[in-house]
Amino acid sequence: MIFSSYIFVLAFLPVAVLGYWLIHRWRGLETAMVWLTLCSLFYYGWWNPIYLILICSLMLVNYGAGLLIYQRRFAPKLLMIAGVTFNLSVLGYFKYMDFFIATTNDVAGTHFNLMHIVLPLGISFFTFQKIAFLVDSYHRKIEHYSFVHYCLFVTFFPQLIAGPIVHYRELMPEFLRIRQNGLTARHLAVGLSIFAIGLFKKSVIADNVSAPVGPVFNAMAQGVHISFFEAWGGLLAYTAQLYFDFSGYSDMAIGLAMLFGVRLPLNFFSPYKSRNILDFWQRWHITLSRFLREYLYFALGGNRKGQFARYRNLFLTMLIGGLWHGAAWNFVFWGGLHGAFLVVCHGWTALVGGYKNCPRFGQFMKPVAYAITFFCIAVSMTFFRADSMPSAMLMIKGLCGLHGVYIFDGENTFHHWLTLLGLPVEFSPYAIRYVDKDVLNNLIMVYIIIWFMPNNAQIFAAEHPAISQGELLRANPARRIKWQANWRWAVCIALMLLVSLLNLNNVSEFLYFRF
Amino acid sequence: MQYRSYFIAVLFALAVLVAGVVLTNWLVDPLDIYRVVRKDHVNRVKSAYIPYARLAKPSQIERGHYQRLAIGSSRMLMGIPVANAAWAAAGGEPGFNASIQGADLRQIRDLFEHAVVTGNVKSVLIDVDLFMFNAWVPSGEYPYPVATFSETEQERFVRERDTALSLLFSPGITLASIQTLRRQDEKYDKVMIDGTTNPEHEMQHVLEDGYEVRFRQFEDRMVRTGWSPCSDNRYVFIKGNVDKMQVFRDILQIAKQHNVDVKFFISPVHVRLLEMIHAADLWDDYELMKRKLVAEIAGVYGADTQGVELWDFSGYHHYAQEAVPQQPNVAMQWYLDSSHFSQALGHKMLERMFAAPDAELSFGVQLRPDNIDAVLQMEREQQVEWQAGNAELSRDLHKRTAAILKDKKINGTVCK
Numbered sequence: 001m002i003f004s005s006y007i008f009v010l011a012f013l014p015v016a017v018l019g020y021w022l023i024h025r026w027r028g029l030e031t032a033m034v035w036l037t038l039c040s041l042f043y044y045g046w047w048n049p050i051y052l053i054l055i056c057s058l059m060l061v062n063y064g065a066g067l068l069i070y071q072r073r074f075a076p077k078l079l080m081i082a083g084v085t086f087n088l089s090v091l092g093y094f095k096y097m098d099f100f101i102a103t104t105n106d107v108a109g110t111h112f113n114l115m116h117i118v119l120p121l122g123i124s125f126f127t128f129q130k131i132a133f134l135v136d137s138y139h140r141k142i143e144h145y146s147f148v149h150y151c152l153f154v155t156f157f158p159q160l161i162a163g164p165i166v167h168y169r170e171l172m173p174e175f176l177r178i179r180q181n182g183l184t185a186r187h188l189a190v191g192l193s194i195f196a197i198g199l200f201k202k203s204v205i206a207d208n209v210s211a212p213v214g215p216v217f218n219a220m221a222q223g224v225h226i227s228f229f230e231a232w233g234g235l236l237a238y239t240a241q242l243y244f245d246f247s248g249y250s251d252m253a254i255g256l257a258m259l260f261g262v263r264l265p266l267n268f269f270s271p272y273k274s275r276n277i278l279d280f281w282q283r284w285h286i287t288l289s290r291f292l293r294e295y296l297y298f299a300l301g302g303n304r305k306g307q308f309a310r311y312r313n314l315f316l317t318m319l320i321g322g323l324w325h326g327a328a329w330n331f332v333f334w335g336g337l338h339g340a341f342l343v344v345c346h347g348w349t350a351l352v353g354g355y356k357n358c359p360r361f362g363q364f365m366k367p368v369a370y371a372i373t374f375f376c377i378a379v380s381m382t383f384f385r386a387d388s389m390p391s392a393m394l395m396i397k398g399l400c401g402l403h404g405v406y407i408f409d410g411e412n413t414f415h416h417w418l419t420l421l422g423l424p425v426e427f428s429p430y431a432i433r434y435v436d437k438d439v440l441n442n443l444i445m446v447y448i449i450i451w452f453m454p455n456n457a458q459i460f461a462a463e464h465p466a467i468s469q470g471e472l473l474r475a476n477p478a479r480r481i482k483w484q485a486n487w488r489w490a491v492c493i494a495l496m497l498l499v500s501l502l503n504l505n506n507v508s509e510f511l512y513f514r515f
Numbered sequence: 516m517q518y519r520s521y522f523i524a525v526l527f528a529l530a531v532l533v534a535g536v537v538l539t540n541w542l543v544d545p546l547d548i549y550r551v552v553r554k555d556h557v558n559r560v561k562s563a564y565i566p567y568a569r570l571a572k573p574s575q576i577e578r579g580h581y582q583r584l585a586i587g588s589s590r591m592l593m594g595i596p597v598a599n600a601a602w603a604a605a606g607g608e609p610g611f612n613a614s615i616q617g618a619d620l621r622q623i624r625d626l627f628e629h630a631v632v633t634g635n636v637k638s639v640l641i642d643v644d645l646f647m648f649n650a651w652v653p654s655g656e657y658p659y660p661v662a663t664f665s666e667t668e669q670e671r672f673v674r675e676r677d678t679a680l681s682l683l684f685s686p687g688i689t690l691a692s693i694q695t696l697r698r699q700d701e702k703y704d705k706v707m708i709d710g711t712t713n714p715e716h717e718m719q720h721v722l723e724d725g726y727e728v729r730f731r732q733f734e735d736r737m738v739r740t741g742w743s744p745c746s747d748n749r750y751v752f753i754k755g756n757v758d759k760m761q762v763f764r765d766i767l768q769i770a771k772q773h774n775v776d777v778k779f780f781i782s783p784v785h786v787r788l789l790e791m792i793h794a795a796d797l798w799d800d801y802e803l804m805k806r807k808l809v810a811e812i813a814g815v816y817g818a819d820t821q822g823v824e825l826w827d828f829s830g831y832h833h834y835a836q837e838a839v840p841q842q843p844n845v846a847m848q849w850y851l852d853s854s855h856f857s858q859a860l861g862h863k864m865l866e867r868m869f870a871a872p873d874a875e876l877s878f879g880v881q882l883r884p885d886n887i888d889a890v891l892q893m894e895r896e897q898q899v900e901w902q903a904g905n906a907e908l909s910r911d912l913h914k915r916t917a918a919i920l921k922d923k924k925i926n927g928t929v930c931k
Contacts, residue, residue: 185519192525485521494528498536502686 001046002161003252004203006504012043016157017259021183029179033152036260040155044121051120055155058090062130063150066137070145080138084131091127094119099327122161124324126154128291133168135295141169149175158256162249164267164287170467174262183261189485190463191258193493197456198251200496203503206244209446212439213238213385220398221391228405228423231398233439238385239378240446243272246285251456254466266466270455270476272377275369276349277341280377283472292321311346315339325384330392334383341376459483533684540683545691546571547708548578548682555699562703563691565616572613572626573661574678575710577633583610585710586626587642588618590782590854593717594861595640597709601871606638606776612710620647620762625657627766631773632662638776640868641766643808645792645801646741648763650754714858721851725843733852734791734912735919742795744920750800752807760807767815767823776822778868781805783828783860783879786835786901788853790909793898794916802891809887820883826868827890828879831897834860 001008016039024032045052065083069076092100098114105112133153136142152175153168154160216234220226226234250268257264271284281289297317303310315336322335379399386392397403405418405425418425457466460483461473483489516524541549545563548571553559564571576584583606585595592614603610613626623641630636646652659681660674682688705716721729743749752760770777792801808825816823829835834849834856849860866874880890902909 185517185522189518189522189525192522196525485518486516487524490516490521490524491528494525494532497525497529498532499686501533502536502684502689505681505685 001043003249003256004199004500004504006501009199009501009504012039013256013259015039016043017188020260024178024183029175030148033175034148037148037152037155040152040157040160043157044155044160047121048118054120055126058087058126058130059151059154061086062133062154063145063147066133066142066150067145069134069137070140070142076138080134083134087127087130087134091123093117094123096323096327125163125165126160128165128288128295129154129167132165132291132295136167136169143169144172156257156262158253158260159264162253163285164250164253164265165291166265166287170265171262174257174467178261186463187258187261190460190465190483191255191260193255193483193489194258194456194460194465195252195255196493196497196500197459198248198253198255199500200248201244201251202248203500205446205449206241206248207503209237209244209442210241211237211442213241217385217387217391217395220394221387223394225403226395226398227403228398228401229407231395231403233443235378235382235395235399236443236447237439239272239381240443240450242381242384243450244446247455254456258465263465263467266457266472268455269457269472270450272374272450273370273476274373274377275366276373277338277345277376278349280373281338281342288321288324292317296320307350311343314342314346318342328388330383330386330389333389333392334380337380337383341380454479454481536689537683540688540692543692543695545688545695546574546682547706548574557699558695560699560701560704561695561706562698563694564706567687567691568706569615569657570659570681572615572710573629573657573659574682575611576613576626576630577662579609579611580634581609581611581630582607582635582637583639584630584636585610585612585614585640585642586618586623586630587614587640588644588647589614589616590644590856591640591642592616592710593712593714593851594782594856594858595642595711595865596714596858596861597711599862599865599869601869601874602638602640602865605869610709614642614710619652619654620759620766621654622657623647624762624766624769625661625663628663628769629657629661631769631775632664632666636775639770639778641777641779642782643763643779644782645750645797645804648752648759648804648807650751650757650759651743651748652741654757654759654762711858717851718846718857722844722846725841726839726845726847726850726852727841728843729852730785730787730839733854734787734915737788737854738791738795738916738919742797742920746796749795750797752803760811763808763811764815767812770823771815774822778824778826779808780826780864780868780879781829782854783830783832783835783849783856783864785837785839785850785853786831786905787839787908787912789829789831789835789898790902790912791853791916794913795920805882805891806887809882809884813884824868825882826864826879827882828864828867830894831901832878834863834878836901 001012003009016036019035019039020032023035041052041056044055062083065079065086068074069079069083094117097117101112101114104110133142133150149172150168153166153171156166156171159166212230212234216226216230217238220234247268250266253267254264265287267286269283269286271280274280274283297313300313300316301309302313316339318335318339319332320335322331322333322338325331325334379396382395382399383389383392386395394403401423405423407418407425457473458476458479459481462482542551543558544551544553545558545561546567547561547564583597583602585591585597587595592612595612595614597610597612613630615622615626618626620643627639627641630639660677662671662674666674702716705713707713724732752758766777769775792798805827812820812823812825837847837849839850840847847857849857851857863875863878865871867876867879880886882890
């Protein structure tokens, strides 16, 4: 039951929201939170009820451990380390066991059978939340313990499957705030509007722009040599698909939480408008970056032991971040690549000093910086999407034009221009098998939206629908398009919902569900 | 505006819009399924039908209660007129052309089963060709929900729900409704009410392009997209667990069990296509296919072949040898391109199969175990005779086939 499905939008969500509001009115917040926990467990169990046992057992163990750590009754540090290790072991077993066996077989020449373990939905996300809870308990950052609250913190369905990765200490106050301020129509109006825009991004834009992605990457996986334009078409389509898929999901999560009167942390803020890779990681999967920084990078020593240690720790953090995304070498490589980008970025800033001495040159270099950053992000996405390292390398060759730069017979003007650019262009009836003019038009349209339209946080800035969005919004304020509760927006949102509902007939699952 | 009023306004506007879309799709009926109203200049011309034909045909079959069905590929779609007196007399009314472009045998089988389960079909025509039996070419189930014999009540409910959702509330059909309302000119009238392609529309296009251009376009595309450049994996009837003849067997068994009169036919393709089949070293497979079809029919029906016939209209007969005009706006009588024949020839085939009084007896032959060797031998002799009389054209066709296959190999097709 994904957010972009009829069963979710037309059945589960109305029942969950209506029940929550009615129970809140008649029985109070605590009972409404129990209802919401039950709804969330039902939502999780819909995929596979067996895994309810896993998530409930993990909740029991972690809550108990957290409480013991907080109460300082028995070796809190040891308990915290044991708890973190336990959670990582569970994640390791489900997510990395087959990867470990396959790697062992490759390296040592052994023939252990793969276990083909089914990855429980969202395990990477809720494991991180539980780890954060244990560490926060140790540091006494948690003030109030309640098992129902803890269960809701872990299972709260808007963020259960694909984030954002929230802290207990930031989610619970949101619920408790309802006690003071109550649930109001504002929550419904803003929540529904943000959800509608997110649903539109996912079901209309992401799923339509993805048309060439499968054919190009599948052909590549089968060893077909993908030519220059096809490779770039497929890659740019995937880069846009991932953007709208994740952006749509993040908006939907924030909108859904808002329907229950709760704000989630901002997780996505126009990452392809980043001026450097550091900026990118402050805009892309913001809560993951925050988790990695607070619980991994700082744990490794951060920048306390000089520049080299800082770069090493950054690189290691990103390497592990890559592995978190998937149990395969291409994800590790992707993480390593971003680690390297970050090191280069920090090094460059240290060397040039951010053009402080020459602001005019800095201004001139700004578009170049945006372009280089996007280029690096897009190329790195090859490793994110490819099935394996060899097929990723095939794609890279295609992107470099090593598999030929072909256009159709008769496109002489185009040939002339490309030749002027120094490209070794040839005519072929096989020029573009997967990327046609429709795809090109779609790409132009979606990249205009990506680069020139405001994001949801900016559009809804006045309503403060997300936590910790202040700094990003101050640096990137909303300009022309601002949401207001009026007829124009009502019709616009209803139209978006209509088109999204129409498109739900053929949507795919969220890409981040796989992680 | 208050937040509360805003929230109610969004839900109200959404409800109105959803109802509007469903009602529009139902009334405009771009796939000709509900047939509530059909008005000139409004929705009579189903200009958006063709891209959705695969979605439309199962529902059209189910709602039409047809006695006669034509199920096959584009050859059947363009060339077999349902309004044929001989077939109507033998099979009853109404009739419908349920063929789909590029249909493979599995899809034909699924549509046939769907028709038997949901309707009261008595007579079915099925078009088979060499490429439908190539196990190298992947085939899948029918891409939209169709009825099966094993369908439970719950599965039927899900199928009908999904189909209704697709037909009344999907982005494609909504756009199709808009396109239908916008395009009501005769030039968009591509499909007739009986499911057959509008011949006038098709002929007009071919005439404008010129037949030679059309023939070459089709031939090049067929070799480029349909045939592997690697001779080792160009054609095989069984590959792994894929046995295309099993699908044919399934069709025979369904027809036999449910007393449906079924006539298969091998189309009268133009000699140029036969020569290209020869050039690609596929002639032996072509003959083997015919032998296998005869054997399968005998295997399922035994000596009593009442209710099933296999007709062969292929070969180097005078229709197939019709000269191809080199300039535009000169018409051919029997062909649209090397593979697709005109409805005039389709009428002749139907008259022959359904024994009309004025049928041309030398055109087409019913294949049986006792005549298959003789028929194939005669075709081989006709082939040699034609090649001798058309040496230059034959050489050109062989050369073009070889060149396309070679080019295809250079451009990345991996021979496994």
